[in-house]
Amino acid sequence: MNGKRTSFYGLIQTQEKVKIPLIQRDYAQGRETASEVRTLFLQSIHQALTTESPALDLDFVYGSQDNEKAFCPLDGQQRLTTLLLLHWYLACHEGQYADFSSRMRHEGRSRFTYAVRPSSTDFFDALVAFNPGPMPGSKKLTEIITDQSWFFNAWHYDLTIKGALTMLDTIHAHFHDSKNAYCRLSNITFQLLNLDRFNLSDDLYIKMNARGKPLTVFETFKARLEEKIGELFQNDTLLPDGSQGSLKQHFSNRIDKKWTDLFWNYRDPETLFDDKVMRLVRAVAIITRPTGDARWEERVKALNQDETSLTSSLFIESADKLFIITLTVLLDRWCGLSSKFQSWLPEKHPFDEKAFFETLLNNAKPLEYAELVRLSAYAAYHVNHTLPNKIDPEAFGEWMRIIHNLAVNTRYTLDYFNRSQRSIASLIKEADNIVEHFASSLEVGGFDTQQIREEQLKAQLLKRNDSWWPVLHEAERHPFFDGQIEFLLKFSGILDTYLPDKQTAWSHTEDKAFQNSFHFYFQRARHVFPTKDKISDKEYRLERALIAKGDFEMPDRSFHLIHYRASDTHRWKRLLQGGYEDLEIELQRESLRSVLKFINLDNAVAASLQAIIDDAVSSPQSIKQEWRYLIVKWPQTIAACGDFIIRPGPGTASLLEGRDGRSKHFELYSYVLYLDLLSEKHKKGKLTPFSNPGYHPTRSETPCAYLNWKLSDRCIIALDITFQNHAFGLSLFQRHSQTMRKDVSDAFQTIGFAPDENNRLHRQVMRGAIESAIDDIVRTARNHRDTHSPS
Structure with missing residues (x-):
């Protein structure tokens, strides 16, 4: 048009x-x-x-x-x-x-x-x-x-x-x-x-x-881009693949025919494929912006926003030679010899180019930087290998494997994205020998420093012995680890041996021993950590086993228990990553090593984890801190924590649903009292006339276990049980009333309760005396019930 x-x-x-x-x-x-x-x-x-x-x-x-x-x-x-x-x-x-x-x-x-x-x-x-x-x-x-x-x-x-x-x-x-x-x-x-x-x-x-807008943006972009190509390439007679021809004519023919056939396969019933083409255009425009441009940040932010805010003028501003060549080469490669998507990487590669292409077309929201970095590396390889028959699938696969590992395991900001883009531009000339380049230990930047170190170590292992290839690649492809396997290198002793001089100069016998050790830990880790489509264990066996094996103390600070959820893996990934700058995380990672060593692959993994838990529960002295022992024994304490944050304090421990003190929280000792003593007594009928026990988590007040005793429709006596400073606080009061019936108050004062100015009765007992105190309260209530008429 x-x-x-x-x-x-x-x-x-x-x-x-x-x-x-x-x-x-x-x-x-x-x-x-x-x-x-x-x-x-x-x-x-x-x-x-x-x-x-x-x-x-x-x-x-x-x-x-x-x-x-x-x-x-x-x-x-x-x-x-x-x-x-x-x-x-x-x-x-x-x-x-x-x-x-x-x-x-x-x-x-x-x-x-x-x-x-x-x-x-x-x-x-x-x-x-x-x-x-x-x-x-x-x-x-x-x-x-x-x-x-x-x-x-x-x-x-x-x-x-x-x-x-x-x-x-x-x-x-x-x-x-x-x-x-x-x-x-x-x-x-x-x-x-x-x-x-x-x-x-x-x-x-x-x-x-x-x-509406998708038609306007696509049609406008197509027409104006054809004009732009004519202006920028008017004197060029070679196409990107080296053949003779006009790039403008090539683009015009392909966008209306062959490329259209490719996008037609992904069309929506209502909008066809216009919006999908523009999503690809947006991504290519972002990755081809010159990183040294003073307006780079402004342009990337403008392009990487909700698609409803994008215009064809914004895209045309980005239509420089690199953008046009990159877009043309990618579409030509993906179309191949038919209208179906053609893949160029080896099968089962961690970067699934077809799935990535489909995700790109369907994503109307701003793109993740890790996605853009992988696309940038993928496109750069194609642009630098314009002759299809010059692409070595194995070399291309290793290039994308390393960049994939680096990108998905780097925590991105816009500035870090710029650094990654610069690094790719520097590394692309080594793309066909990327393993050798990383094995040389030359300085590499633009990505997470620890992940770079891991890739350099793995590259040296791959260069020294071909038998490492299937071992490392299988571990990297585990969907939970996704390229980040330094914890296995650490557990098997490889990392600590490598770090002093950054070399893998050990003997063949030592290398074989390292492979065996790596295999030992990987076979256990692959069964402990689920694939992404599995649901976490409702008994929280791995979390409890980690706490049982964790032999470290952290006085006066929070203990953050990392919990895996099917939709959120980054906390577990943080544990696996460890970190020499974070002693707490590194110690937790060491706890994982202890757990993996205990796994018996002849039995179900859950059985091995449960055995760790059972051993710890039967030997309380093996766990230094009592609050940790209670969590190991009672999985419900972990279930109570939405974000699994346990905050020990003097004589108490809070189980937080969220990340800060404003979240609802449970108090550990009173909650365990509810789970254990109160629930068991209720099952055996030993709390009557009190009804089912319950627990009340709070945001600002002190959480408590509670019991209710219904004397009549108008009179319900409540017992709240809190825990502070190594002791239980017992509080009796009449619900929905400013006062308590005198006969009830008098009865409980005979067993050590004292009234306060708000007509509540209070008593404090040490932990060892709590069962006796509960029995006294129940006995007093029963005596009152038997000797007084309801009123």
Whole structure:
């Protein structure tokens, strides 16, 4: 589709009128929620009108003529409405209203009108007939307009009119000091595409309108990119693959035929594949931005946002030679010899290029930096190997394996993404010998330092003995580890032997022993850590076994128990990564080594983990801290922690649902009392007349176990049991009452309870006396029940 470049007045000159049809929506650029869109649009126009900037093109405007010979825009309503308001404002403000009126009025009516509502039609008729003259910047234009006798108060409820007023105020804020902008309005152009010749039915007209922006961005981008390719490659006669030909012609043919066939396989029923093409374009635009450009951060942020905010102009700004070559090479490679996606990496490679391609097409949200880094490395290899028969699948596979491992195990910020991009640009020349390069221990940057160290160690292992290839690659491909296996290198003794001089210069016998040790730990780790589609153990055996084996103390600090959830693996990954700068994590990783050593592969892994737990529970002295012993014994304590954070304090321990003290929390000792003593007594009927025990976690107050004794419908006696400073606090009170029945109060005071100023009874008992105290309370309640009538 090719349009005719024209201006707003150029459109008016060739049409009887411009009419926004009934099927269109209200004027949206003036909405309060569109403030950023409105401001950015007017800034671009202001620059084009007040500086020596080149003409500003506003993409395609689609439409056709109705029976009244009025041009009805299918797409472009928002831009055309804004242009009308801008033309009216500048004409009035700069003394050019007579020229404006002669162009925009016919027989007393506006030649630009809305058929959406009668009130919108009347408003534009009145506005184009109104000439307020120059307007001071100190006064809002809205106030001037709404003060006029022709402005009806009811118009405030018309969304199009409301939006137009908001836009006029914004125009006034940008242009109140302009002097010669009106005469330069022809610098604002767009591509006019008359759809009459396509014989569109009304039904298709509505469906296309419903598609909205994706059609406009794709069609505009395609047309303008073809022009850009012609400009940038006009003297080139070689295609990226080395064959003779025009790149512009090659692109035009492929985008309408072969590449379209590829995207057609991934189309949506309603929007076909337009949006999917643009998602790929967005990704390629991001990875080809020059990292040394002063505007790199600004451009990447602009491109990597929700697709509803992206325009074809933004993409065209990114259409430099590298972008065009990269996009062309990738699409040619993926199309291969048919319309089906062609893969270039070995089977079962950790970077699944077909799945990645499909994910890329379906992701409308901002892209993850790790995804972009992998795409950047993948594209760079293809661009640097433009002849398909020159691609060595094995070398390509190793290049992508190492970059994949580095990317997915680096915690990214925008700055780190820039560093990774720079590193890829430096490493790409070594791509066909990437293992040798990493084995040389030359400095590598741009990724997580610890992961770089791991890749360098693995590269040396691969170079010294071919038998390491299947061993390491199998471990890397475990979906939970995903390339990060330093913990296995640590447990098998390889890492500690390597670190002093960064060399693997040991004997063949030692190497064989290291392989056996690595295999020993990997075979156990692969069974302990699930694949991503499995659900975590509701008995939390691994967590409890880790605590049982962890022989370390952390006085006066939080203990963070990392819990694996099927949808969230990063905490376990942090444990596996360890870290010499974080003693707590490193010690926890050592606990994992102890657990893995205990696994017996002849039995189920759960049985081995349970054996560790049972041994610890039967030998409490083996666990130094009692609060840890209770967690090992009672899996419910872990289930109580949404984020599995245990915070030991003096004489207590909190089980937090979240990451800070504002989260609901359980108190460990009172919770175990509820799980153990109270629940067991209830099952045996030894708490009657008290009902089922319960537990009350809190955010601000002290958590407690509780019992209720219903004396009557109007009288319920509650017992709250808290734990602080190595002792249980027992509190008796009457629910929903400021006082307690005197006969009840007197009865419990005989067993050591004392009243406070709030008519509650309190008693404190040491841990060893809690069962006796509970028995006293139950016995007293029973005696009272048997000797007193309900009232």
